[in-house]
Amino acid sequence: MGFSSGNFATMTLAAAAAVVVLAASTSPAVANPAAPSVPAGPLDITKLGARGDGKTDSTKAIMQAWKHACAATGTQKILIPPGDFLTGALDLVGPCTSSIIIRLDGTLLGTGDLNAYKKNWIEVQHVNDFSINGHGTIDGQGPLVWKHNQCAKNYNCKILPNSLVLDYVTNAQIRGITLLNSKFFHMNIFECKNVLVEKVTITAPGDSPNTDGIHIGDSTNITIKDTNIGTGDDCISIGPGSKTIRVKGSRCGPGHGISVGSLGRYKDEKDVEDVQVTDCTIVGATNGLRIKSYEDSKSALKACKFLYDGITMDNVSFPIVIDQKYCPNNICVKSGASKVAVSDIVFKNIRGTSNTPEVVTLNCPNNLPCQGVQLINVDVKYNKADNKTMAVCHNAIGKSSGVVKELACI
Missing domain, CATH: 2.160.20.10 (Single-stranded right-handed beta-helix, Pectin lyase-like)
Known part of the structure; x- marks a missing residue:
């Protein structure tokens, strides 16, 4: 939210990022x-x-x-x-x-x-x-x-x-x-x-x-490092206009995961660019890594250049999610004509367990498919025996590498 x-x-x-890194190592x-x-x-x-x-x-x-x-x-x-x-x-x-x-x-x-x-x-x-x-x-x-x-x-x-x-x-x-x-x-x-x-x-x-x-x-050049978050909503939510965001070595859970969005709710929202989430653990959350935008988005904006690398999932309900038909409380006009362009999104070295069979959900609109989505070395398994691990993907264009066949939907 x-x-x-x-x-x-x-x-x-x-250079600005270097200032924050330097500050982190001093008093x-x-x-x-x-x-x-x-x-x-x-x-x-x-x-x-x-x-x-x-x-x-x-x-x-x-x-x-x-x-x-x-x-x-x-x-x-x-x-x-x-x-x-x-x-x-x-x-x-x-x-x-x-x-x-x-x-x-x-x-x-x-x-x-x-x-x-x-x-x-x-x-x-x-x-x-x-x-x-x-x-x-x-x-x-x-x-x-x-x-x-x-x-x-x-x-x-x-x-x-x-x-x-x-x-x-x-x-x-x-x-x-x-x-x-x-x-x-x-x-x-x-x-x-x-x-x-x-x-x-x-x-x-x-x-x-x-x-x-x-x-x-x-906001620009925001770093969240070695932080432990467990709440009733998103552990971290990254909204419109955010650029050069770094989340490192942190833990999330319970909660709704590490989210970008919601995007497109208001007019004149700005792009979200250059987000990196690395070496983090998500435990018992309803979502893991999520990008969400409104189906009837009011703004034309981009969400691009994201890297999720080295993430451990532990009993997470929906570990990997791109949802461009987000519509809380059913308040949206379900036209499917999104104005939020999602591109260059990399999910890499994602491992662990899911609490539902649906490990990967890529729900992109017909009029504006997600571009450049990559699943690399993704090995997340459903932690119960009665259903098989699966991916649900719509209008996502990209590639899979080192991914079990049940999840290699792009």
Whole structure:
């Protein structure tokens, strides 16, 4: 499910990617090496009135620490020490004259009072050189409000608050923390550049509504590395306008898999290009690797240059899926005239077990067949004995190599 300049503007995508890789191997990012100025006040939220008792509203204290840090220069570190800190909406807005690190060792609790939020819970906007690191938790307390989610009945439903949102952020790292039981999406990355999410844990029950792990939209050079996601919706969803996306060494499950899309729901959506998912494990998910677009797509866009390599499937219901006739709640006009062009998609070294016989599903439209789809060294077997492993393929053009004959449908 998906909704919706800096110093790197003139760099090539390859050079920008190199910056993120370099940052991943060093201490949490702050690109500005200047000595910090003295902020206008404390940056430890407990010195500003926050109490880690799980009951006292700490919103004002955190916002005051942000104000102090944002107005300073150099590198500033906001401290959230051990304890349970209850908050409402945190609008962490820039631009700032400093580089900001939030050191999270305690637990932030999102209040169950929906009147405390305008839109999202923790929203970082228009900030460069930003990081959150530590061993703490961002707990959305979703069980308090999931009953208010009506999206299963109405696709144009009122959206509950997302937990952590990055909007128009350049050069960011989210490392080491846990996101727990979001009210809606756990993390939403929109119009961002050069973001690293590393060694993060995202957890919610498999039946929790619309609790996507990480959603990415209209963003460039986003890396998700060594991260463990188990939720009630997509572990990772990659939306329109996303380019140079890397998912490495991560685990997904339960959930709906690692998805591109949905694509084509709205007008004027942008292409999705250069996506690589490598050395990942998907366990007990309803889907594995999925590309989905609306049958009556409103936008003409491309989804191209994807590589899925070195993926282990463990009891996944539908391991490999391209679905260009996606139509939740039967709201689509079933014309079959898609405007989403899918091409150059490689599924390579995919192994493991499927919970249904249908290991490969390539459902492309008559008017716009999928082009350049490759199945290379795919060995996924149905884990029960009463049916044979199979592939269901329509209008997919490409090739199979090193694939058992039951799956070699192209």
